[in-house]
Amino acid sequence: MGNLPQYKQVYEELRRQIAAGLFAAGDLLPSEHELCAQYSVARPTVRKALDQLVSDGFIQKQQGKGSIVKGAPKGIGILSLTGTTSALSSPNLSTHIILRPELRSWTEAFSFPVEPQEQRAGCIYFERLRLLDDEPVFFDLTMLPNSGLPRFEEYDLENRSLFDTLRTRYQIVVTGGTQQLFAIRADKRLQEYLKVRAGHPILQLNRKIETNRPGFHIYSQVFCATQGYGLIGTF
Amino acid sequence: MGNLPQYKQVYEELRRQIAAGLFAAGDLLPSEHELCAQYSVARPTVRKALDQLVSDGFIQKQQGKGSIVKGAPKGIGILSLTGTTSALSSPNLSTHIILRPELRSWTEAFSFPVEPQEQRAGCIYFERLRLLDDEPVFFDLTMLPNSGLPRFEEYDLENRSLFDTLRTRYQIVVTGGTQQLFAIRADKRLQEYLKVRAGHPILQLNRKIETNRPGFHIYSQVFCATQGYGLIGTF
DNA sequence: CCTCATTTGTACGTATGTATC
């Protein structure tokens, strides 16, 4: 049932090793031939896993040389898609739940229309504030269809990335998406949460994220005060 | 010499057809089996081309059903990587060259350090202003290493996407990158180019883009006034 | 400069599983 395909097992294992820092940036992964032996799979299987790591930004490949480790994605990875792990695995970054996941009805999500089956399923909605060194950096609102996510509330959104939870618990992975970016002035609510003065420039990000599960989208809206550091992402 | 691998030929042809609107959004591409027959290639070759189209956001795949065309990426595709074509193929979007490509020396690019071989090669630098319906929407600065780009100045940056030119003329494709986003207040120069009042919130984007050519990066800085429309991208 | 082993890139064929309609 919940068995992962072999290429995903290899992917998850290598990804874990890289994220855990077992390879320094610039190191070479074992060659494809060696990986085949280690995991007892054929080369196309290993290559598929490596392709994933490339598109996730964990490695680069170079013909005749090998697979070069780029290291765990750095920064506040809100813009990186599958690499958002780093956002919450960073030791000095914490998450404060402003509004715990609750069930709502919905017809639209941050200006994106929701699809009929999503509307029927209802909406899981929650709000979080992310802090870096106890300073608020961004405030985000998330909407998910309430379908096929048993025991979702049990999973610890304070300490785990949403995308990690969806990927490892429910086999839901991001396949693409659409985003809108705005620079706006802080309103009252943002002034309070992000601790900025009135009219301070704020980055706003609306995203509709597609997944491998047909008709299942993640909708999110993020506000970020970028004074000082900027919002970093790999892609 | 300049022969493309078969999977890239299939990719380019299908991409061209989708971008040209030969398929409506929601249409199915021919099945993998049919594509094999059409292009006289094996199924793994077709699948590799389709994988590319998926990761570029042109199609979605669904097991048992087929490859669903999502249509040409819409909006100002500054954030989409390989799909930036749309930005300049849009009929009402035009490009004004503020500063024609010129050769410079460089040691850093928008806060990103440049690598030694790039520094030795020198820097191609240019500035462009993009207009939508004759209204300025964003202002961008680009830096490229001056190596392996014969006759670069001849190619028409006013009417073609930079990424398209690099991909089709020089076989340089984007493999990933890092970006920093900021919300800032407009300074004097931005007030002039983007026609906004002093202190208006502006979106700033610094990017270091990696390519399949080792040691060749594209550095760009983009400023955008997002009042009204927002900056849209697919990923 | 050339040779050679290593490593990744491209391509084909085949087989089987699983989702969709």
Place this chain on the structure above:
DNA sequence: TGATACATACGTACAAATGAG
């Protein structure tokens, strides 16, 4: 239920780039 379509997986072969000698 069956036909179709995509997903996964293995094996093979050769090409092209890299780096060591």
